[in-house]
Amino acid sequence: MDISHIERLxxxxxxxxxxxxxxxxxxxxxxxxxxxxxxxxxxLYRHMRSMLADxxxxxxxxxxxxxxxxxxxxxxxxxxxxxxERMHTMDKNELLELFTSFMVAELADFAEYxxxxxxxxxxxxxxxxxxxxxxxxxxxxxxxKALNSxxxxxxxxxxxxxxxxxxFSFTFIPTRKSKAQKKPAPRKA
Numbered sequence: 001m002d003i004s005h006i007e008r009l010x011x012x013x014x015x016x017x018x019x020x021x022x023x024x025x026x027x028x029x030x031x032x033x034x035x036x037x038x039x040x041x042x043x044l045y046r047h048m049r050s051m052l053a054d055x056x057x058x059x060x061x062x063x064x065x066x067x068x069x070x071x072x073x074x075x076x077x078x079x080x081x082x083x084x085e086r087m088h089t090m091d092k093n094e095l096l097e098l099f100t101s102f103m104v105a106e107l108a109d110f111a112e113y114x115x116x117x118x119x120x121x122x123x124x125x126x127x128x129x130x131x132x133x134x135x136x137x138x139x140x141x142x143x144x145k146a147l148n149s150x151x152x153x154x155x156x157x158x159x160x161x162x163x164x165x166x167x168f169s170f171t172f173i174p175t176r177k178s179k180a181q182k183k184p185a186p187r188k189a
Contacts, residue, residue: 008054009079010105012167013039013047018056018079019155026060026074035158038165048073102171109167125166144172 008014020035021027029048033041051057056079061072083098090098114121135143147170157163 008050009056009083010101011047012105012109013043014051016165017044017047017051018075021057021073021075022078023155026072028070028072030070032073099171102169106169 009018016036016039017032020032024031024035027035029045032048033039033044036044048057052059052073055076057073058076059071060074063070063072087095087098113126133143151168
């Protein structure tokens with residue numbers, strides 16, 4: 001998967017399609033539409049066609065229903081795994097492009113939210129912050145494991161009455177070591 005495919009995957013609609021298919025394994029467009037009621041059908045279909053053309057999705061089954069063909073889709077590849085794997089082999093420019101795309105997707109989501117006058121921002125559970133944590137490798141691994149556990153627990157919730165999609169994003173950016181943080185060289189005897 002090249003960097004342009006990865007950047008296109010960061011679109012919020014495509015991320016939701018990926019999550020639904022990763023969770024359910026196979027879904028028809030109608031089932032996806034039912035699971036993602038906030039996404040207009042034409043937009044959903046357009047993104048699915050693009051993801052099919054990019055080789056992210058594949059048609060697993062076709063069934064004739066009242067003069068039309070109903071297609072069932074599944075993930076051809078798990079792009080989240082590929083992105084995680086590729087991050088360790090990308091050069092600095094590719095990482096910067098990927099991070100920029102990620103941030104632009106975040107900005108687009110936030111701008112779309114603020115543009116909707118139906119939601120009183122002052123009453124919403126809206127927030128963003130930046131936190132700094134001093135952690136060694138073991139503590140960082142435990143922190144990430146606990147965070148992933150909480151996310152997994154809450155990501156099992158289905159679309160339902162009173163539930164609205166809330167997006168949670170985070171970024172780990174280690175700082176460069178300062179001279180004070182660098183381990184002193186061992187002394188020669």
